[in-house]
Amino acid sequence: MDFLIFQVPMLTVQAVLDGLLLGILFALIAYGMALQWGVMNIINIAQGDLVILGGYIAYFMYLYGIHPAWGVIVSPIIMYFVGVIIYKLVINKVVDRDLFISILATFGISILFMQLMNFAFGADVVLANSGYGTTMLFDNSVTLPNSKIFSAFISIVFAIGLVIYMKKSKLGRAIRATAQNARAAKILGVDTEKVYAATFGINAALCGVAGALISITFTIHPYMGLPYTIRSFMIVIVAGLGNLPGVAMSGMGLGVFEEFADYILGTEFRIGSVFLLLVLILVYRRFKLSKKREYLK
Amino acid sequence: MNKNIILYAAILIFGIAAPFVFPAFKVQLSILCILIILAITWNVQGGEMGYNTFGNILFYGLGMYLCASVQVGMFFPLAEWTEGGGEKTFVHTPAQFFQGFAVGLAVAAVVPAIVAGLIGYSILGLRGHYFAICTLGLGVAAGEISGGIEIIGAGQGFTTPPFPKVGSLEARGEFFYFCSFVVLVFTFLAVKAIYSTRFKLVLNAIRDNEDKAEAMGIQTMKYKIIGWMISAFFCGLAGGIMGGLVGYIDSTDVAFDGREMGVFMVLMAILGGKGTLWGPVIGATVFHIFKEGFWTFFLGWQYVALGVLIVVIVIYFPEGIMGWLREKYPERFGEVVDEADRKAQVELK
Numbered sequence: 188m189d190f191l192i193f194q195v196p197m198l199t200v201q202a203v204l205d206g207l208l209l210g211i212l213f214a215l216i217a218y219g220m221a222l223q224w225g226v227m228n229i230i231n232i233a234q235g236d237l238v239i240l241g242g243y244i245a246y247f248m249y250l251y252g253i254h255p256a257w258g259v260i261v262s263p264i265i266m267y268f269v270g271v272i273i274y275k276l277v278i279n280k281v282v283d284r285d286l287f288i289s290i291l292a293t294f295g296i297s298i299l300f301m302q303l304m305n306f307a308f309g310a311d312v313v314l315a316n317s318g319y320g321t322t323m324l325f326d327n328s329v330t331l332p333n334s335k336i337f338s339a340f341i342s343i344v345f346a347i348g349l350v351i352y353m354k355k356s357k358l359g360r361a362i363r364a365t366a367q368n369a370r371a372a373k374i375l376g377v378d379t380e381k382v383y384a385a386t387f388g389i390n391a392a393l394c395g396v397a398g399a400l401i402s403i404t405f406t407i408h409p410y411m412g413l414p415y416t417i418r419s420f421m422i423v424i425v426a427g428l429g430n431l432p433g434v435a436m437s438g439m440g441l442g443v444f445e446e447f448a449d450y451i452l453g454t455e456f457r458i459g460s461v462f463l464l465l466v467l468i469l470v471y472r473r474f475k476l477s478k479k480r481e482y483l484k
Numbered sequence: 485m486n487k488n489i490i491l492y493a494a495i496l497i498f499g500i501a502a503p504f505v506f507p508a509f510k511v512q513l514s515i516l517c518i519l520i521i522l523a524i525t526w527n528v529q530g531g532e533m534g535y536n537t538f539g540n541i542l543f544y545g546l547g548m549y550l551c552a553s554v555q556v557g558m559f560f561p562l563a564e565w566t567e568g569g570g571e572k573t574f575v576h577t578p579a580q581f582f583q584g585f586a587v588g589l590a591v592a593a594v595v596p597a598i599v600a601g602l603i604g605y606s607i608l609g610l611r612g613h614y615f616a617i618c619t620l621g622l623g624v625a626a627g628e629i630s631g632g633i634e635i636i637g638a639g640q641g642f643t644t645p646p647f648p649k650v651g652s653l654e655a656r657g658e659f660f661y662f663c664s665f666v667v668l669v670f671t672f673l674a675v676k677a678i679y680s681t682r683f684k685l686v687l688n689a690i691r692d693n694e695d696k697a698e699a700m701g702i703q704t705m706k707y708k709i710i711g712w713m714i715s716a717f718f719c720g721l722a723g724g725i726m727g728g729l730v731g732y733i734d735s736t737d738v739a740f741d742g743r744e745m746g747v748f749m750v751l752m753a754i755l756g757g758k759g760t761l762w763g764p765v766i767g768a769t770v771f772h773i774f775k776e777g778f779w780t781f782f783l784g785w786q787y788v789a790l791g792v793l794i795v796v797i798v799i800y801f802p803e804g805i806m807g808w809l810r811e812k813y814p815e816r817f818g819e820v821v822d823e824a825d826r827k828a829q830v831e832l833k
Contacts, residue, residue, distance in 0.1 A: 280799045281799060288802060298787055477609055
């Protein structure tokens with residue numbers, strides 16, 4: 188192995204910038220996961236498949252001649268309803284059951300979505316070309332596609348919008364109340380069933396935005412969902428539930444890690460290194476907690 | 485007791501006679517044996533110990549690669565074999581093939597158990613869903629990483645040694661069937677023996693309340709690791725045989741196939757009934773028959789069916805077949821039922 192990245196220092200800058208812009212997208216997906224985990228105590232393995240589905244919506248708009256950037260608005264609207272339907276059909280039956288049941292049920296949904304997308308859209312790796320061009324930095328040694336800057340900007344806009352919405356709106360307050368204590372919220376007249384459905388819908392909508400952005404900046408493929416789930420899970424456990432700056436920071440950290448892993452280990456180990464990092468993080472946290480005679484729960 | 489002996493004898497006779505009675509289904513029957521082994525091993529951990537894992541596929545795939553690598557590596561250079569067309573350049577003599585396979589199976593069983601022991605202390609300290617996701621990550625990472633290692637074929641796969649020309653044309657199928665059947669019987673008897681000792685009670689105590697078990701003076705970590713090692717041992721064996729049976733190992737589609745085998749073993753154990761001896765056996769049999777029927781008639785839709793099946797089983801049938809039977813006929817399971825109590829429960833419902 189020749190470590191090209193150490194010979195050409197500008198590649199480090201490239202990797203860091205790419206990683207940061209990628210990480211913002213991860214953070215957006217992880218935010219959705221943290222939301223539903225905190226509110227409904229559900230770990231959604233199908234998270235990544237929702238992202239990919241959102242990406243295909245933008246891709247289809249691109250195929251029919253509409254600029255894929257509009258997918259950022261259309262995709263979340265469609266995905267919101269997809270999320271609510273999934274909630275009504277499956278999730279509401281597993282909300283207050285054992286966590287493993289919810290993991291397994293969403294795993295089933297994930298397999299189902301994967302295969303349905305494979306039927307509907309084919310097994311090719313696709314990309315919605317936005318035609319935004321690229322920006323050159325530092326004497327043309329660092330290339331930065333404008334679509335990546337666009338996607339990072341949109342992610343930040345959506346994340347800030349959602350934070351404000353959760354703070355100010357009635358539904359946002361109901362969601363936060365349910366997350367704190369579902370029983371008390373119910374007593375005080377919050378329709379928790381509706382709150383859960385809305386939470387899952389908002390999560391799916393966030394996935395839709397992220398998916399549309401991913402289809403513009405990177406590529407999508409029906410089977411690429413699971414790594415996104417694992418990444419968002421990882422970000423959430425590093426940052427902790429309800430810690431938004433933490434989610435953003437660890438998302439960007441993960442993005443940078445991945446870019447470096449890509450350069451140093453090679454692209455074929457990229458996904459493997461993400462999954463391995465998850466195991467390492469969990470083991471690290473387990474040893475740290477076991478000193479205090481506690482465990483991850 | 486007498487009834488049980490008759491039942492076991494009947495199953496044993498059926499198992500021995502099956503490949504001759506249904507010669508066309510030999511491969512299917514071998515796969516059924518492998519599936520039952522996997523379901524039983526998953527149940528040791530997921531059902532009895534309460535540590536629901538998605539990662540036992542790690543040991544299965546490890547066993548598969550190890551068995552094939554040892555079988556080749558004992559006689560020929562492994563790197564040249566996997567480079568492409570190796571199986572045509574080097575040919576195992578029958579003695580080499582069987583010798584290699586036997587040693588390979590031994591390695592395929594022991595090494596995964598050791599690996600489970602080594603990583604057990606770190607991983608089994610996680611609980612609940614963290615453990616589930618962590619093992620899911622392990623399984624996928626193993627698949628991705630093994631797909632990048634040159635010496636075991638990387639992305640293009642690894643052809644296991646072809647069966648030597650001995651006996652009739654049926655010899656290959658019969659050999660692998662009896663291999664898997666013998667391992668199945670061995671697994672079942674071993675697990676049955678384990679379940680009749682204090683060890684099973686400890687595992688159940690860990691499942692029901694780990695903190696209390698620890699407070700009672702049980703070294704839970706030790707038992708958890710041993711439980712996982714038992715699971716890994718038989719998983720590796722099953723993987724080794726499956727590698728020979730399939731004849732071709734691919735990192736993500738055959739060996740570390742989390743999307744198929746990794747989910748199947750969980751599903752079969754849950755379908756049959758977690759935490760029972762016979763549950764996984766029944767679950768695997770029902771699942772395999774259903775799967776084969778469905779896979780044949782609705783080709784291409786199998787994953788859709790699998791996804792729906794998982795959701796339906798998990799939501800509506802989490803107790804499984806044995807759980808359902810137990811609720812219906814509690815007397816058969818040796819539970820003493822008080823009539824008044826039962827009536828009261830019905831009224832409560």
